[in-house]
Amino acid sequence: MADEKKGFLLRLPPPLLDELRRWAEQEMRSVNGQIEFLLKQAVLARDRKALPDQTEGQRSGEPAS
Numbered sequence: 001m002a003d004e005k006k007g008f009l010l011r012l013p014p015p016l017l018d019e020l021r022r023w024a025e026q027e028m029r030s031v032n033g034q035i036e037f038l039l040k041q042a043v044l045a046r047d048r049k050a051l052p053d054q055t056e057g058q059r060s061g062e063p064a065s
Contacts, residue, residue, distance in 0.1 A: 017031070020035065
């Protein structure tokens with residue numbers, strides 16, 4: 001499966017996690033989805049060809065309908 005995801009442990013300072021949680025709520029995402037969205041943005045800003053194209057109109061971090 002091309003859409004398989006791998007998990008890993010991420011340790012964050014509590015104030016950073018709290019801010020990510022608030023931000024994720026504002027964006028209607030889970031904290032995990034928000035972190036994934038931010039990481040994808042950073043990778044794409046660094047190298048536009050680094051990630052395969054995503055479905056048009058689908059926000060990163062949201063499940064496909």
